Amino acid sequence: MIALVDCNNFYASCERVFDPGLNGKPVVVLSNNDGCVIARSNEAKALGIPMGAPLFQYRQLIEAKQVRVFSSNFALYGDMSRRVMNILSESARDIEIYSIDEAFLDLGKGSDTELLQTAQKLRKKVLQYTGIPVSIGVAPSKTLAKIATHIAKKDPYCEFCYLFTDTAGREAILADFPVREIWGIGRRTAEKLGKMGISNAAAFIKLSDAFVLREFTITGLRMKQELLGQPAITFESLSKPKKAICTARSFGEMITSYEFLEQAVASHTVTCAEKLRRQHSCTTSMMVFIHTNMFRKDLPQYCRNTVVKFPPTQNTLTLVHIAKNALKGIFRETFAYKKAGVILMDFVQENSLQEELFNAYPEDAREMELVRTVDLLNDRYGRGTLRLADQGLFDKHALKQKRRSRSYTTRWSELLDISADTSKK
DNA sequence: TCTGGGGTCCTAGGACCC
DNA sequence: TCTGGGGTCCTAGGACCC
Numbered sequence: 001m002i003a004l005v006d007c008n009n010f011y012a013s014c015e016r017v018f019d020p021g022l023n024g025k026p027v028v029v030l031s032n033n034d035g036c037v038i039a040r041s042n043e044a045k046a047l048g049i050p051m052g053a054p055l056f057q058y059r060q061l062i063e064a065k066q067v068r069v070f071s072s073n074f075a076l077y078g079d080m081s082r083r084v085m086n087i088l089s090e091s092a093r094d095i096e097i098y099s100i101d102e103a104f105l106d107l108g109k110g111s112d113t114e115l116l117q118t119a120q121k122l123r124k125k126v127l128q129y130t131g132i133p134v135s136i137g138v139a140p141s142k143t144l145a146k147i148a149t150h151i152a153k154k155d156p157y158c159e160f161c162y163l164f165t166d167t168a169g170r171e172a173i174l175a176d177f178p179v180r181e182i183w184g185i186g187r188r189t190a191e192k193l194g195k196m197g198i199s200n201a202a203a204f205i206k207l208s209d210a211f212v213l214r215e216f217t218i219t220g221l222r223m224k225q226e227l228l229g230q231p232a233i234t235f236e237s238l239s240k241p242k243k244a245i246c247t248a249r250s251f252g253e254m255i256t257s258y259e260f261l262e263q264a265v266a267s268h269t270v271t272c273a274e275k276l277r278r279q280h281s282c283t284t285s286m287m288v289f290i291h292t293n294m295f296r297k298d299l300p301q302y303c304r305n306t307v308v309k310f311p312p313t314q315n316t317l318t319l320v321h322i323a324k325n326a327l328k329g330i331f332r333e334t335f336a337y338k339k340a341g342v343i344l345m346d347f348v349q350e351n352s353l354q355e356e357l358f359n360a361y362p363e364d365a366r367e368m369e370l371v372r373t374v375d376l377l378n379d380r381y382g383r384g385t386l387r388l389a390d391q392g393l394f395d396k397h398a399l400k401q402k403r404r405s406r407s408y409t410t411r412w413s414e415l416l417d418i419s420a421d422t423s424k425k
Numbered sequence: 426t427c428t429g430g431g432g433t434c435c436t437a438g439g440a441c442c443c
Numbered sequence: 444t445c446t447g448g449g450g451t452c453c454t455a456g457g458a459c460c461c
Contacts, residue, residue, distance in 0.1 A: 031429035038429065056427040072429090099461045186459050217435065219459085246431055295428055341430090 001115055001138055002235065003105040004145040005088055005122070007081075008133045008153065008160075010101035011039035014080045015070050017131035018408045026067040030055060033252050033400045034071050071401035079409040083130050091122055094237045104142060106235060112165055119161040139164035142233050143226035146183040147173070147201070166229050174227065175202035184223050189216065201227055241279040241347065247271040248341025252400040254293055255337045261290065262324055263392035268342040269323040270391060273316040277375065281347040282312035286319065288326040293338035302337075304330040312348050315364070316371050319344075320390055 007013060011029040016022045026043035030036065037044075037053045047065055049058055055069075062069060081100045089095045092105035107115060119136040126134050137148025144164050151173070152162035164170065180190035182201055192215075198204055205227045212220045222232035247268040255261055265288060276283055289305035306326050313319065323342055374386045 033427090033429080035428055052429080054428040059427090102461075184459070188458060219435070242432075244432070248430065250429070293428090339429095343431095 001107045001109065001140060002142055002145045002231075003092070003107050003119060003122075003136055003138045004098075004142070004149045005103050005105060005126075006135050006137075006149045006153070007084060007101035008135055009039055009041050010081075010132070011070075011072065011077050012041040012044070013132050014073075014077050015068075015405055016041075017080070018076075018405065022068055026065060027070070028062070028067055029070045029072055030403075031072060033250055034402060035250070038072065069403055071404040073404050073407060075407045075410045076405065080130060080132060084126055084132055084134070087126050087129055088122070091125065094235065096236050097239060104145065104235060106237075107138065112163055116161060116163045119163070120159070123160055133160070135160045137162050137164065140166060140229040141226040141231045142235075143183050143223060144170075144229060147177055147181075150177075150181065170229070171202055174205065175200050177201040179204055182223060182227070184219060189220075241281055241349075242275075243347065244343055244345045245272050245275045245283075246341060246343040247275075248289075248339060248343075250339045251337070256335070258331055258333075259392070260394070261331065261337055261340055262327060263390065263394040264340045265290075265323050265327045265342060266320050266388060266390035266392075267394040268340065269320045270316055270388060272342050272344045273314065273319050273371075274375065274378075276344055276347070277314050277371075280350045282314045282350050282353060283319070283344040283347050284312050285309045285344070285346045286322055286326065287343040287345065288323055288330065288341070289343075290327070290330060290337050290340045292335050299336060300334070302332060302335045306330050309346075312353055314350060315367055316374075316388070317367055320388060324390070 009027075012027040015027060015029065022041075024043070025041075026047055026049075027041040028037045028044050028049060029039040031038045034055060037049055037051065037055065037058070040049055040051070044067055047061060047067065049061065049067070055062075061067070077100060084101075085095070085097055085103060088103050088105060093108055094106035096104040098104055107118060110118070115138050119138055123134055123136055126132060135149050135153040137145045137150070137152050138161075139145040139148045148162045148164040151164075152158045152160050155162070164173075177200055178190075179185050179193050179198060179200060180187070182204070185193070193199070193204065198207070205224050207224070209221060209224070212224050216223075225232040249264070249268070251264070255264075269286075285307060287305050287307045289303075291303035292299065292301050294301065294303075306329050308322055308326050310318075310322060327340075377386050378384065
């Protein structure tokens with residue numbers, strides 16, 4: 001049996017752990033630049049603030065109801081996630097960390113009572129050790145575990161733990177479960193099913209295999225099997241290296257200066273390269289993209305990307321050089337830019353590098369030593385302690401984050417209320 | 426005035442091979 | 444007049460996830 005453990009309103013719950021005064025009050029957490037709502041406490045959900053809501057559209061409601069608003073603090077959430085995952089992995093035979101706030105666990109076999117007790121104990125333990133409330137759904141397949149978690153979260157009788165056995169009226173529960181909520185069915189597929197008169201999971205699994213395969217491809221067929229309790233999506237306990245690594249940000253204000261755009265692209269490249277080395281990969285292609293503010297219909301629009309291919313490297317200096325050249329190729333004067341990003345793709349593992357036949361391009365050993373030393377220093381003293389001049393002052397100015405909580409678990413200086421700037425000096 | 430960021434998988438169709 | 448059959452690889456675009 002598989003359990004899905006899902007942290008309730010994760011980012012909002014993280015803020016609450018360090019400020020219990022927030023308990024019982026509506027709390028929201030914002031996206032970068034304080035633009036959109038990306039997490040809500042139950043109280044905030046009850047006020048009708050939707051996921052992804054632009055802050056400015058809800059400002060009145062937020063002020064009227066005294067909603068507590070936080071800028072995102074990913075250093076904090078990432079660290080809290082690690083603590084939760086550590087507890088889960090100690091308590092199960094196997095774990096697949098699915099996202100920052102979700103994990104699948106392999107619970108093996110057991111009676112209904114045993115399985116439910118396991119889930120309840122686990123929930124208690126995570127709450128006691130980290131302060132984070134979780135919901136746990138247990139079922140024979142991942143997709144059913146997802147549904148079980150929905151029920152665990154919503155049905156007050158469950159007390160946040162629900163076991164999906166194959167006998168206990170699964171049909172009735174699926175008949176109540178809208179297709180749009182099934183894991184793997186998005187807006188488009190739900191619309192298509194709607195036109196066919198299929199609105200709930202029970203109706204979906206009555207369709208023939210051949211029909212599902214033809215209309216919804218192999219992905220649809222797997223979903224049907226999963227809903228029948230036959231696992232079709234494998235349990236991936238080992239986290240695989242990423243196939244693409246992306247860093248992109250909207251700017252707090254629109255940007256016209258080439259210099260600033262270049263600093264942004266250089267900074268994103270540095271971040272991507274750090275992630276690349278952390279997973280022991282080298283990259284052989286990069287996309288750089290820039291675009292204007294697509295919400296400003298009154299302004300001229302421009303949106304372009306360019307892809308560059310090159311011999312395998314994980315060297316920040318090489319990559320920044322490539323990125324700057326790529327940017328030069330797509331930059332146009334006169335536009336006001338809102339966002340820039342870098343994507344690294346087509347990786348090879350660093351220990352299985354193929355030598356070039358014609359184009360000898362050995363990674364400069366001295367430069368790599370420098371780059372690795374910078375990694376070590378930044379690990380110890382905090383990200384961005386040592387930086388390239390190419391990055392300019394990008395991350396100092398780039399983000400609007402007026403209401404960020406302190407990084408309680410990762411920066412002592414902040415806990416002691418010393419400003420980050422002072423501590424860096 | 427103000428609107429997030431980071432990923433994965435699947436398919437169709439083109440280009441190519443023998 | 445009439446023009447094969449069986450494959451692979453790559454890419455762009457769509458759909459989805461949190």
